[in-house]
Amino acid sequence: MALLEVRDLSVVFQRKGEAPFHAVDGVSFDVEPGQTVGLVGESGCGKSVTSLAIMGLLPKRGAKVTGSVTYDGTDLLKLSDKQMRDKRGSELGMVFQDPLSSLNPVVPIGLQVTEVLERHRGLARKEAMIEAKDLLDKVGIPDPNRRLKEYPHQLSGGMRQRALIAIALACRPKLLIADEPTTALDVTIQAQILSLMKELVQDLGTALVMITHDLGVVAGLCDEVNVLYGGKVVEKAMRHRLFAEPRHPYTHGLLASIPRLDAPRGEKLTPIKGSVADNIPWTSACAFAPRCPNALDVCRSVTPAEEDQLGRLLRCHNPVVPGTPAAEEVPV
Amino acid sequence: MLRYTIRRLVQLVGVVLVLSMLLFAWLRLLPGGPVSALLGERATPESREALTKQLGLDQPIFVQYFKFLGRAATGDFGVSTGVQPGDSALEIFLQRFPATIELSFFAILIAIAVGVPLGYLAAKRRGGWFDNLSVIGSLIGVAVPVFFLAYLLKDVASSALGLPSQGRQDAIDATRVTGFFTLDGLITGEIDATLNALEHLILPAIALATIPFAVIFRITRAAVLDVLDEDFVRTAESKGLTAPVIRRRHVLRNAMLPVVTTIGLQTGALLSGAVLTEKVFSFAGVGQALAIGFERRDYPVLLLLIIMATIVYVVVNLLVDLSYALIDPRIRTR
Ligand SMILES: Nc1ncnc2c1ncn2[C@@H]1O[C@H](COP(=O)(O)OP(=O)(O)OP(=O)(O)O)[C@@H](O)[C@H]1O
Ligand code: SF4
Ligand SMILES: [Mg+2]
Numbered sequence: 001m002a003l004l005e006v007r008d009l010s011v012v013f014q015r016k017g018e019a020p021f022h023a024v025d026g027v028s029f030d031v032e033p034g035q036t037v038g039l040v041g042e043s044g045c046g047k048s049v050t051s052l053a054i055m056g057l058l059p060k061r062g063a064k065v066t067g068s069v070t071y072d073g074t075d076l077l078k079l080s081d082k083q084m085r086d087k088r089g090s091e092l093g094m095v096f097q098d099p100l101s102s103l104n105p106v107v108p109i110g111l112q113v114t115e116v117l118e119r120h121r122g123l124a125r126k127e128a129m130i131e132a133k134d135l136l137d138k139v140g141i142p143d144p145n146r147r148l149k150e151y152p153h154q155l156s157g158g159m160r161q162r163a164l165i166a167i168a169l170a171c172r173p174k175l176l177i178a179d180e181p182t183t184a185l186d187v188t189i190q191a192q193i194l195s196l197m198k199e200l201v202q203d204l205g206t207a208l209v210m211i212t213h214d215l216g217v218v219a220g221l222c223d224e225v226n227v228l229y230g231g232k233v234v235e236k237a238m239r240h241r242l243f244a245e246p247r248h249p250y251t252h253g254l255l256a257s258i259p260r261l262d263a264p265r266g267e268k269l270t271p272i273k274g275s276v277a278d279n280i281p282w283t284s285a286c287a288f289a290p291r292c293p294n295a296l297d298v299c300r301s302v303t304p305a306e307e308d309q310l311g312r313l314l315r316c317h318n319p320v321v322p323g324t325p326a327a328e329e330v331p332v
Numbered sequence: 333m334l335r336y337t338i339r340r341l342v343q344l345v346g347v348v349l350v351l352s353m354l355l356f357a358w359l360r361l362l363p364g365g366p367v368s369a370l371l372g373e374r375a376t377p378e379s380r381e382a383l384t385k386q387l388g389l390d391q392p393i394f395v396q397y398f399k400f401l402g403r404a405a406t407g408d409f410g411v412s413t414g415v416q417p418g419d420s421a422l423e424i425f426l427q428r429f430p431a432t433i434e435l436s437f438f439a440i441l442i443a444i445a446v447g448v449p450l451g452y453l454a455a456k457r458r459g460g461w462f463d464n465l466s467v468i469g470s471l472i473g474v475a476v477p478v479f480f481l482a483y484l485l486k487d488v489a490s491s492a493l494g495l496p497s498q499g500r501q502d503a504i505d506a507t508r509v510t511g512f513f514t515l516d517g518l519i520t521g522e523i524d525a526t527l528n529a530l531e532h533l534i535l536p537a538i539a540l541a542t543i544p545f546a547v548i549f550r551i552t553r554a555a556v557l558d559v560l561d562e563d564f565v566r567t568a569e570s571k572g573l574t575a576p577v578i579r580r581r582h583v584l585r586n587a588m589l590p591v592v593t594t595i596g597l598q599t600g601a602l603l604s605g606a607v608l609t610e611k612v613f614s615f616a617g618v619g620q621a622l623a624i625g626f627e628r629r630d631y632p633v634l635l636l637l638i639i640m641a642t643i644v645y646v647v648v649n650l651l652v653d654l655s656y657a658l659i660d661p662r663i664r665t666r
Contacts, residue, residue, distance in 0.1 A: 057569055089572030096570075101563040106585050106660055115581070116571040151661040167571065 001073070002030035003207050004054070004175055009067035010231075011049050011058065023049040025231035025282060026067070029224075031175065036201065036208040038218040038239070040254070041228035044276045047211045050228075051177045053077075054209075055094055056084040071175065090120035093168035093206075095197075097180040099160035103152035109136075110148030113167050120171045135166040140196060158189035165197060172204050179211045194220060215258055219243060227251045230279050230287035233306070236313040247312065247319040249294045286317065294318045333657060333664075340650050347646065352639055356397050359631050365389070366413040369628040387413065400635075409636045414628025415621045421632040424621060425640060430511035431500055431617035432610070433644075436602040438533050439540035440595065447545045448591065451552025452584065458557060466549065473546030478605050482539040482612040490535055498614045501529045536613040540605050544598040551594045555587035562586070588659055596652030603641050 011024040024046040031037045039047050052058045053065050056076060069076040071092070076084065088094075096102045104112060113135060114128035123131065129148065136144035139162040152160055161181060168176055178197065182190035198221055201208045210221055218225050218239065225242050227235040227250065235248035246252040253272035274291040281287065282303055289299040296318050304315045367383050368375075384390050388399065400410070409421040416424055454463040490497035501513050506525035509516045514533070517526030559565060560583060568582040606619035614620070618637050625634045657664045 055570060057566060085572045085574065087572065088570055094567075094570040096563060096567060098563060102567045104564040104568070104582050104586070105662060107581060108661075111581075115573060115577065119571065119573055119577070153662050164567070167567075 003033045003035075003072060004031040004209075005068070005070040006030070006050075006054065007068045007070070009050065009053060009069060010065070011046070011053050012064045012066075014062055014064060020064075022231050022282075024053065027226075027228070027231070027233055028067075029226050029233065029236065031207045031209060033174065034201075034205045034207055035224065036198075036210060036222050038222035038225040039209060039211045039228060040213065040215065040218055040225055042213055042276060045228045046231040047213075047228060048179050051094070051179050051209065051211055054177065055088060055092060056081075057088075057094075086120075089116050089173075090171040091173050091175065093171075093173035093176045095161070095164050095168045095176065095178040095181045098184045099157055099164050100152060100184075102164055103160055105152055108149055108151055109155070109163055113148070113163070113170060116167055116170050131170075132166075135170055136163065139163070139166045139169075139200070140192075141166075157185050158193065161185060161189075161193055162196065165193075165200065169200055169204065169206070173206060175207045175209070176201060177209045177211070180213070182217065183212075183214075197221075215243075215254060227254070230276075230282060232282060232287070232315060233313065234288070234315045237311070241312060245322045247309070247314055247322070248316050249292045249318075249320055250288050252320045253293075286315075294320065333654070337650065337654065340646075340653075344643065344646050344650075348639055348643065351642055352401075352635065353397065355635055355638055356400065357393060359629075359634055360389075360393060360396075362629065364629055366629045366631060369414055369630075370417075410632030412630055412633045414630035415624045415633045421636045424633055425618075425636050426511060428616060428618050428621050428637075429640065430513075431615060432603070432606050432619060434512055434514060434529075435533060435536055435540060435606060435609070435615065435617055436599070438537035439602060439605075440544055440598065442537055442541040443544035443548050443598070444595065446541075447548030448552050448584075451549045452556050452579070452587075454549070454553045455556035455560060463553075467553070470546040470549045473542045473549075476542070478539060478543065479608045479612060481542055482536070482609050485535045485539050486612055495534055496532050497535055498532075500532050500615060500617075501525065502532075504528060532615075536609050536615050539612070540602060540609045543601055543605060544595075547594055547598060547601075548591060552587065552591050555590045556583060559583050559586045585659065589656065592652055592655055592659065596649040599645055599648045603645070 007028050009024055009027045010022065013021045013023055015021075027046070027050055029037060029039075039050060041047055049058070054069050054076065056079070058065060065077060067077070071087070076087070079087070103109070110129060110132055113132040114123075114125060117123045117128040117131055118125065121128075132148060133144045136147055141147050141159055141162050147155065147159070147163075152163075155163065161184075165181075181197065182193050185193060194217060197208070200206070208221075210217065212218060222239050225237060225239050226233045227242075227248065229250050235242070235246070235251045242251065243255065246255050250272070253270070256270045257272060272291060278290040279287045280290060280300075284301060284303055286292070286295070286299040286304050289295045292299065294316075298317050302317070304317050306313055306315045366387060367380050367389070371379060371383060381390075388396060391399075403410070407422065409425075412419050412421055412424055450466055454466045457463050486497040489495070496502065504525060506513070506522055506528075507516060507520045509519050513529035514526050517523055517529065565578065565582055568578045573582075603619070606617060607623055608619070609615065610617045610619035611623050618641065621633060622637055624630070625637070
């Protein structure tokens with residue numbers, strides 16, 4: 001049985017006087033113990049909302065969550081607030097995008113690490129401090145004794161994210177969710193943080209859900225990849241199959257729009273035309289249709305169903321034929 | 333931090349000097365004066381002239397001012413002509429200041445003790461009935477004139493609750509040490525005197541607390557609303573911390589900065605509110621003395637009390653600034 005089974009997860013935001021908004025629309029995926037699974041898609045496709053729904057961190061009012069999130073045999077969505085608090089931080093860890101705003105500015109780093117150890121492992125402050133020092137050491141923060149006493153504004157961006165990773169992994173969770181953990185960092189730091197995360201989850205045997213809009217991150221880290229579009233998974237495959245042979249026009253476009261080192265000189269990058277703003281509702285169409293080079297008439301009248309094609313899931317009426325080069329550049 | 337404190341205190345000396353000069357002149361420019369107040373309108377010109385001379389008011393104003401400064405340096409701030417005629421201004425200050433400090437202290441204590449938790453709860457239940465109700469309540473708190481509430485408490489609540497509504501203490505045998513009646517009882521072991529003084533403080537302190545309460549409530553609510561949306565609160569939740577730890581360590585500690593500022597600024601409002609409250613409850617404090625002092629043009633008492641009130645205001649706000657650094661490491665380590 002998988003460690004995490006997300007089934008038909010939907011999140012609808014309902015604000016007073018506004019139409020309900022389907023931020024996540026029937027998402028399903030599995031995470032095996034120790035496996036790294038990617039959730040990929042552009043801004044606004046529902047990646048963060050999916051992760052917050054799994055962690056039980058969505059606002060109680062105004063967000064309706066349906067489906068199931070089975071972790072280790074229990075449906076997290078059915079747990080009480082107290083039971084969920086016991087799981088968060090101990091079995092489920094999370095790292096967020098912006099390390100500066102994700103740390104409390106008026107609490108020393110040390111306490112922000114020890115409080116999670118005190119809470120879940122029942123350690124006294126002193127023992128927890130010793131352990132916190134080891135943790136900072138392990139995530140590569142130099143001079144940990146000094147850093148424990150410092151405040152977030154005294155650390156560099158990369159160090160802050162290392163501290164947050166130390167906090168998330170302090171209780172050796174079985175599952176770590178990282179929501180764009182490197183987006184707010186310098187490029188050189190990004191690579192360091194990613195290799196640190198890769199190393200740590202391997203050491204601890206922690207399963208990782210990696211959320212990103214950056215296919216480069218996926219390529220370096222993930223075993224399996226879910227491509228999200230407009231709140232739905234449109235393609236799911238093992239990483240090497242997805243990269244070698246993208247079938248969904250959106251995935252195909254994403255891959256064609258990243259610069260490749262092995263590409264012949266002078267090859268043009270082909271960005272996906274349009275933006276999320278062009279989405280049409282999934283209700284009786286494909287949300288990607290207005291931007292899709294493969295779109296057929298049927299795409300605007302029938303919602304494509306999720307189909308299993310030799311271990312790969314695909315939601316498309318007219319998938320890309322394997323071997324097709326990137327679509328001709330279209331004037332945007 | 334020390335240098336900053338010293339600089340602020342030096343500034344305070346300057347403020348006091350300038351203020352004393354302006355006040356000195358302004359009081360003497362007010363229509364009427366202590367002579368008319370003491371002798372009435374129908375006194376003979378001769379007796380008026382004699383009293384004017386006796387009070388030294390016949391001399392040019394700057395001569396009067398420098399004489400005042402000279403005497404003030406030796407601790408002589410003049411003699412009261414209206415509030416308690418014949419008593420020295422300093423004596424009146426020493427009697428009355430503790431009363432007002434006690435009253436304001438309990439008022440701000442009530443305002444914080446009720447305003448902060450209520451503001452937090454309202455923010456947590458943003459848009460719910462509790463939130464709406466308490467926001468309306470706080471609006472009423474600001475809008476209702478203090479004297480209306482004070483009379484309501486005095487005339488209705490005091491008999492309903494059996495609480496005293498006059499003065500600082502019943503005529504019981506109590507030893508005076510500091511002039512703070514609640515403290516004196518504790519120091520001398522006369523606990524009943526302390527309790528009696530506390531009973532007398534309840535109603536006027538509630539009356540005086542309404543406006544600071546309403547302001548502290550609204551600021552707390554707004555600050556907590558801001559903090560609740562912060563990423564680090566979500567991080568705290570993602571660590572599975574218990575609700576009380578998140579509330580104290582992550583929400584309130586960050587929301588306290590604006591609240592502390594407000595508390596500092598409210599000391600000014602407290603002093604002006606004290607004038608009305610003390611009048612209604614015949615509470616022998618600074619506010620009452622100021623009211624009587626203005627009626628009877630008691631120059632020495634007015635001057636001393638207003639200057640001391642200013643000093644208290646500046647010192648409280650200095651403490652507020654210093655406590656900032658205590659709360660916020662970004663200021664401390666800059
Ligand atoms: N609390 C909320 N209330 C209403 N709508 C929300 C809320 N949170 C997110 N949304 C909406 O849900 C959609 C998905 O948001 P989400 O944050 O999951 O996107 P994302 O894929 O993480 O994008 P990004 O790459 O920008 O982080 C967005 O359109 C967003 O506006
Ligand atoms: S269903 Fe149609 S519009 Fe949607 S991705 Fe496939 S081909 Fe394009
Ligand atoms: Mg996001």
